[in-house]
Amino acid sequence: MLVSFSMRKKLATLLAISSFLPILAVALSIYLDSNINILSYKNIAIFVISTTISLLIVFKFTDYMFSPIQKLVDFIRSTPQINITPSEDDLETLSSTINNTVEKLSTTNSFLEQKVLQLSLEDEVLKKALEFQKTLLENSATAIMLMSSKRIILEVNKETCKMLGYTEGELVGQSAEIIHINKEAFLKWGPKFEAVKKGKEISNAEYFFKRKDGVVIWCAIYGSSVELDNGEYGVIWSILDISKRKQIENELQKSYKELENINNSLEHKVEERTSELQKLNDSLRSSEDTIKAILNIQDNLVIVTDGKKIIHANSAFLNYFQCKDIKEIQGEECFCIWLLFEPPLVHDDEPCGKWLDRIERHGWRVNIRNKETGILKNFIVVAKPFTQKEGLFVVTFTDITILQEERDYFVHLAATDALTGLHNRAKLNETLEYSIQKAKRYSQPFCVIIFDADLFKQVNDTHGHQVGDSVLQKIAAITKENVRSSDFIARYGGEEFVILAPSTPLEHAKIMAEKLRYTIENSAIEGLNITCSFGIAELMPDDTPEELIKRADGLLYKAKQSGRNQVQA
Structure with missing residues (x-):
């Protein structure tokens, strides 16, 4: 009311x-x-x-x-009364709108909950990544060093301390000058540091650093810019000790020098002979009889050709190819088809004569097989224009087979142990590095076997060095007979030998070593009871050649300490 x-x-x-x-x-x-x-x-x-x-x-x-x-x-x-009672359609529309709004709010709520969960997981992943990064840094086999923009050492890992001989406390907080050989070297490196800090990466640059004990070591350096916590940019360095590699490179350089001298001597002889021929060519007369006479006094194979047809050939050329008369080789469309070049001479669509222009400018080495005898010889080919008649060339084939064999012999000599005929240590180092790279690339097993003769010093002291040398030679011969053709054998030094066994798991390498140990023990070498001790190491993913050899050598030492004449793997 x-x-x-x-x-x-x-x-x-x-x-x-x-x-x-x-x-x-x-x-x-x-x-x-x-x-x-x-x-x-x-x-x-x-x-x-x-x-x-x-x-x-x-x-x-x-x-x-x-x-x-x-x-x-x-x-x-x-005021007149207004009917504001909503219709059923309006109520239904309002209800539908409210329901849609509630549904969208529910979807949005679910999306936000998923986002919160995702951010939580990403935070957890980031924490684990940071922990993994720290673990990786500490356990890396590569020396890693972080420097500030002022070249102050901020962080180092264990490998850095091991390589440079400092403790972490002695390096962190110090100027980078501490690891350079002198202040001049430190200042000289400054512009490179600034370039890296500004974004230019350094990859595999070779540089030398000084250890705490004063020893200078060669290193391969990789550097890149990194943003520090204070917003400045520093540099993170990855450093590898390549001192041993440098030493091997120097030894190889000496070998290459010797080979280069041999090659220069060979080329000098060829130049001398070519000079002699040139003098003769300059004195040629137009008379065919005179040309033939001059050609025939040459020990080398000499022809006069337009690049397609052989006009003249000396007796040495005809004798080598078992031809009685030059007409036997004048019927071919191109004489380069007739000659058995190995690999075959191919000049495609180029006129035959053009290949002589190339020979005149650069020379040519070719292997030619004799049709009748099948003998393959190596020749240096020299072409000079025939001054007496335009369009003709005097082509000289100088037999350098013996010189090539001598060169191959010296190459072999540089990689061979003189006493046993096995590969020497320099060749071992080269082959080991290549074999490890190949095994890692193709994920294949690979083992190194090191063994030596037990109590070998007593053999030398008791029976003399000649008997000792004979023992080593026979051990080498037995080893060759009891390994596969794919295995590599080298004399490591003294009475020590190394076998590189590619595509060989550890168990198979143990069987191989045990068979070789048994064979040597049961062979009456110089009437003596000779035994050998073996150490076997299988390639691990992070192994370097030095680490793999070191592990195998350690197992050899263990075999010695355990009583000798046994295999440790």
């Missing part, structure tokens, strides 16, 4: 008056109580007047408060 506005006004007024009744009651009780004589008639009059004024204020305030509300009510009553 609705209450009229005027009634509400009266109720509010009555409420205001009633709020003062307790005050009047208290005042009267104070007045009527004879025990309390604190009020006089004057005070009561003042109280009544104050109360009256208060009531007037309340009435006025009530009218002030409700007057605007009364106007609002009157306005609403005068």
Whole structure:
């Protein structure tokens, strides 16, 4: 039931008056109580007047408060009623919109939950990656060093300390000058450091550093820029000790020098012979009889040709190819088809004569097989224009087969042990590095077997060095007979031998070594009871040639300590 506005006004007024009744009651009780004589008639009059004024204020305030509300009510009553009841379609549309909104909010919530989970997993992966990176740095077989932008050493791993002979505390916080051979070298390296810091990478640069003990070592350096925690850019270095490789390179360089001298001597002889022929060619006359006479006094094979047909050939040429007369070789379309060049001479669509131009400028080496005898010889071919007649060339074939054989012999000599005929240590080092790279590339097993003769010093001391040398030669011969053609055998030094066994797992290498040990033990070498001790190491993924040899040598030592004449793997 609705209450009229005027009634509400009266109720509010009555409420205001009633709020003062307790005050009047208290005042009267104070007045009527004879025990309390604190009020006089004057005070009561003042109280009544104050109360009256208060009531007037309340009435006025009530009218002030409700007057605007009364106007609002009157306005609403005068406004026509509007039906705002929503239709069923509107309600259905509203319901569908709310449901879609709720569904989207649910999807968004699920997406956010997945994102939170993903970020949590990524954070975990990042932590593990950082831990792995730290473990990798500490256990890396490569020396790694981090420097600040001012070339102060910030971090080093164990391999760096091992390579340079310092402790971590002695390196970290120090200037990089500590590892350079002198201050001049340190300053000279400065521009390269700045270039790397600015983004230019250094790869496989060779440089030398100084260890704590003063020894200078050659290193291969890899450097790249890295952003530090303070926002500056430093450089991270990866350093490999290549001192042993440098030593091997120097030894090989000496061998190459010797071969180069041999080759220069060979070329000098050819030049001398060519010079002699040139002098003869310059003195040739147009007379055919004179030309033939001059050609025939040459030991070399000499022809006069236009590049397609042989016009003249000396007796040495005809004899070598078992020809009675030059007419036998003049019937071919091109004489280069008739000659058995190995590999065959191919000049495609180029005119036959053009190949002579190339020979004139650069020379040519060719293998020619004799048709009748099948003998293959190596020749140096020199072509010079025939001054007496344009378009013709004098072509000289100088037999260098013996010189080539001598060169091959010296090459073999440089890689062979003189006493045993096996490969020497230089050839071993070269082959070992190649074999390890091949085994790693194709994921194949690979083993190194090191063995030596037991108590060999006693053999030398008791029976003499000639008997000792004979023992080593026969051990080498027995080894050759008991290994595969794919295996590589070398004399490592003294009475030590090395077998490289490609595509061979450890178990098979043990069987091979045990068979060889048994054969040597049961062979009466110089009437002595000769035995050998063996150490076998299988290639591991991170092995270097030096590490693999070191492990095999350690196992050989273990075999010696365990009583000799046995295999340790």
